[in-house]
Amino acid sequence: MTINRQGGVRIWSPRGVLRSVSPQTLPTLLHEHFLRSAPSDLLSRERMARLRFSSDHAQVRVQPLYPSRPAWGFDGEGVTLTSAHYSSDGRLGVIAGEKGMVRVLDYQRRRQVAKHTGHQGDVNSALFSPDDGAIVTAGDDSTVRIWNARGPVRRVLRGHQDRVAFASFSPDGNRVVSAGMDATVRIWNAHTGQPLAKLRAEGTAAQDDAFSYAGFSSNGTRVLGLVSGKQCLVWNADSQKLEQVIAIGKGERCTLSPDGLAVAISQKHQVVLHRPKQPPLVLKVPTGEIWLAGFNFSGTEL
DSSP states (O other): OEEETTOOEEEEOTTSOEEEEOSSOOOOOTTEEEOOOOGGGTTOTTTOEEEEEETTTTEEEEEESSTTSOOEEEEOTTSOEEEEEEOTTSSEEEEEESTTOEEEEETTTTEEEEEEOOOSSOEEEEEEOTTSSEEEEEETTSEEEEEETTSOEEEEEEOOSSOEEEEEEOTTSSEEEEEETTSOEEEEETTTOOEEEEEOOTTSTTTTSOOOEEEEOTTSSEEEEEETTTEEEEEETTTOOEEEEEEOOTTOEEEEOTTSSOEEEEOSSEEEEEOTTSOOEEEEOSSSOEEEEOOOTTSSOO
16 A cells, blocks of 8 residues: 555555555645554544644644544643554554653543653654553663553663664564664563664665664564665564665655565655565556555555
C-alpha cells in the first residue's frame, strides 16, 4: 500500500500490478498517526482516526477521519511534542516531548491516565508494547526506558553513548530495538533489560553515522536500521549478520516486508521494491508525492 501527501491510497501486488485505488481521498497524513486496524478495515469510515500533534502550539488533537464523534484536544504544557502514537486497540494514546514529557491519554474517556517522569532531557519517541501493557521511550539522556503503561518505570536500559532517536518492541514483546546517535542499533531483553546485540553499519558508507530509526520485521526475524538520507540496513536478528544495505536519498523512507526479506523505499513519485537476488522493482505513481508505503500482513501486497 502506498499513500501520497494528498491522501491517495493505492494497493499493489509484489510484481508491480496495481490492484486498487482508494475511491476517496484521505486527509493529508503528515505528522498524523493512524489508529492501527486490520487490513480489511483500513479504509473503513468507522474504524479510522488520527492523532495529530502540533509542535508550534504544543497541543495534541485526536480527530476522527470522519465526523462520527467530535475531536478532542490535550494541552502539551507549553513544550514541543515529538511523538504521538495509539495503542493497538485505539483506546489509549501516548505522547512524548521536550523536558522529559511522557503522557498517556485515554481517548474514550478523554482524560490523562498517566504521567511518566524520569528522562533527563527531551524524549524522542514513545510507543506501546504489542499487548498495550507497557511503553518504551527513547531519550536525549542516552537511555531507553520501559514503563508500565499506567504505572512506574520497569527498566532503564543503558549502553548508548549518545542520544537515542527511536525505540520499539518486537512483535512478541520480548525484545526492544533502539536507534542511537552513537552509530549503533541495539537489541535488548524487554523483561530483564539485558543487552542482546549491538549492530553497526561496519564497512558501509554510513558506518560512523547516527541512526534515526530501528524496528523489527513483523515476524521478528529481521531488524531494519535507517540512516536518514543515506542508507537502509537489514540485519538478521538472531545471527546479527548484516544482510542488506540499500542507498537512499534525503526524505526517503524504508519499510520491511513481514518476513524481513523485502524492503520498500518510498521516493517522491515512486516506490522501489528491493528483494533478495532480484533486480529492484519500480512502482510509479502518476500523481502526488509518496509519503508512505507498507505491506499487508501476509506480504503479498504492497
